[in-house]
Amino acid sequence: MTKKKLDFRPNEFVVYPAHGVGQIVSVEEQEVAGITLELFVISFEKDKMTLRVPTHKATEIGMRALSSPDVITHAMKTLKGKAKVKRAMWSRRAQxxxxxxxxxxxxxxxxVVRDLHRTDDQREQSYSERQLYEAALERLTREVAAVSGGDELAAAKQVGDVLDSRVAA
Structure with missing residues (x-):
């Protein structure tokens, strides 16, 4: 199993599935139970969190490079679409x-952002709905910002404009 181990480099932004966009600070070795592991040290500045991920497990657990501009464009098209809300129970949908x-x-x-987005004249969101919506919106906004060069306010405006344009249509 001698494939290219380091798909990621220090200072590079990556997406870790459970936490969103982070930046690789360094690659370090650490001894755990007598075994030396090579680890990516990833900083999630907004969450004030640092994560250490074994380099050989990174892609297996879904860590990936930032999306390409084409994927961002596709995501924006997705936002414009009509919300698809299933009639399943909320607990199932929330899951x-x-x-x-x-x-x-x-x-x-x-x-998720598209399906949970509410305009002012729509019914109130429940607490759990709002939590999921905000988590999804934050992930989306952070990645859009990282791909476009890091301005989160501009990214939030871009996403907001797309959602607002959907309402106007």
Whole structure:
């Protein structure tokens, strides 16, 4: 099993499925139970969190490079689509939304934002709905920002404009 081990480099932004966009600070070796492991040290500045991921497990657990601009465009198209709300019980839907958010798949995350987005004249969101919506929106916005060069406010405006344009249509 001697494939290219380091698909990622220090200072590079990556997407970790359960936490979103982080930046690789370094690659370090650490001894755990007598075994030397090579680890990516990933900083999630917004969450004030640092994660250490074994380099040989990174792709297996779904860590990936930032999306290409084409994927961002596709995600924005997804946001414009009509919300698809299943008639299943909320607990089941919430579970599905949670899985989509933690999949690290930007298109799936955009679907959650689209499906849970509410305009002012629509019914109130429940607390759990709002939590899922905000988590998905934050993941989407952070990745859009990282791909476009790091301005989160501009990315939030871009995403907001797309959602607003959907309402106007």
């Amino acid at each position: 599905e939304y949670e899985q989509k958010i933690n999949s690290g798949d930007l298109i799936a995350i955009a679907e």
